[in-house]
Amino acid sequence: MPELPEVETIRSELAPAVTGRCISGVTLNWEGMVAAPSPQEFITRLKGQCIKGIGRRGKYLLFYLSGGGLLIIHLKMSGALLLGRDTELPPGYTRAIIHLDNGSRISFRDPRKFGRMRLAAEGDAVISALGPEPLEEGFTVSVLKERLARHKGPIKAVLIDQSVIAGIGNMYADEALFAARIHPLMSANGLSDAGLKRLHHAIREVLVAAIGAKGASVNTYIRPGGQKGSAHQEFKVAHRRGEKCPVCGTPLERLVIRGRGSYLCPRCQV
DNA sequence: CCCGGAACCTGAAGGC
DNA sequence: TGCCTTCAGGTTCCGG
Numbered sequence: 001m002p003e004l005p006e007v008e009t010i011r012s013e014l015a016p017a018v019t020g021r022c023i024s025g026v027t028l029n030w031e032g033m034v035a036a037p038s039p040q041e042f043i044t045r046l047k048g049q050c051i052k053g054i055g056r057r058g059k060y061l062l063f064y065l066s067g068g069g070l071l072i073i074h075l076k077m078s079g080a081l082l083l084g085r086d087t088e089l090p091p092g093y094t095r096a097i098i099h100l101d102n103g104s105r106i107s108f109r110d111p112r113k114f115g116r117m118r119l120a121a122e123g124d125a126v127i128s129a130l131g132p133e134p135l136e137e138g139f140t141v142s143v144l145k146e147r148l149a150r151h152k153g154p155i156k157a158v159l160i161d162q163s164v165i166a167g168i169g170n171m172y173a174d175e176a177l178f179a180a181r182i183h184p185l186m187s188a189n190g191l192s193d194a195g196l197k198r199l200h201h202a203i204r205e206v207l208v209a210a211i212g213a214k215g216a217s218v219n220t221y222i223r224p225g226g227q228k229g230s231a232h233q234e235f236k237v238a239h240r241r242g243e244k245c246p247v248c249g250t251p252l253e254r255l256v257i258r259g260r261g262s263y264l265c266p267r268c269q270v
Numbered sequence: 271c272c273c274g275g276a277a278c279c280t281g282a283a284g285g286c
Numbered sequence: 287t288g289c290c291t292t293c294a295g296g297t298t299c300c301g302g
Binding site (some may be wrong): 001002003059074075076077078112114116144160162169171219259260261 | 293294295296297
């Protein structure tokens with residue numbers, strides 16, 4: 001499940017291989033991967049454009065194109081972008097291929113077909129609607145407090161709302177709440193100042209550690225070179241069904257909050 | 271306007 | 287053993 005650390009890892013590993021390269025063609029094995037414009041126009045407009053660089057906003061990858069526009073890619077749950085040569089057999093479940101002028105290619109592999117590509121202009125509305133980047137300097141404790149103050153729902157649900165903070169998904173929300181010793185059902189606007197401070201620190205700590213470990217390969221996530229990340233090995237609660245709390249030994253609990261599995265220690269998190 | 275749930279998909283895991 | 291059901295989750299859409 002690519003969240004901020006996984007998408008950032010993909011961005012940093014893909015960028016050196018494709019920056020400055022030009023797109024010689026696009027293959028669509030499943031047209032549903034293109035959200036806009038029409039599949040045919042998508043191919044026509046991309047062909048011949050060069051990649052000036054790759055950015056990231058939340059869980060979105062932003063390819064800056066020489067024509068001034070953006071290629072926006074979201075990997076959703078099972079997507080991966082793999083680097084290869086045009087002479088090789090593309091990996092299984094490859095839904096789209098971006099061919100580059102040096103004979104290499106980016107294969108968009110996505111077993112579940114949730115991922116999407118889209119051409120957009122700078123200042124795109126979807127990207128603009130995202131909340132602040134949690135790892136940027138401007139994301140202070142008071143910004144977190146102000147963002148959460150508008151929501152009275154469970155903190156777990158609010159943390160994964162991309163319009164509140166960008167980039168946090170199910171796994172890292174569970175990890176951050178555990179590190180901050182906050183129960184996921186606690187009302188978002190009911191946190192104490194001490195709790196807000198712990199949560200702010202925990203969000204950054206958890207995300208930075210996961211980027212350092214090149215992301216978490218709990219499912220289908222793999223890096224552009226095909227390697228896995230190791231962040232999941234450091235998870236304290238996420239996806240650890242039936243295990244014990246690493247701090248107090250209490251069996252971990254799993255709740256369903258807003259339809260999402262949520263792991264917690266019922267003793268440490270109050 | 272805000273909140274919550276369904277839909278989109280398919281592989282994996284669980285149940286009988 | 288094997289088939290059928292359920293689960294997993296990011297985002298968008300829709301109904302209350």
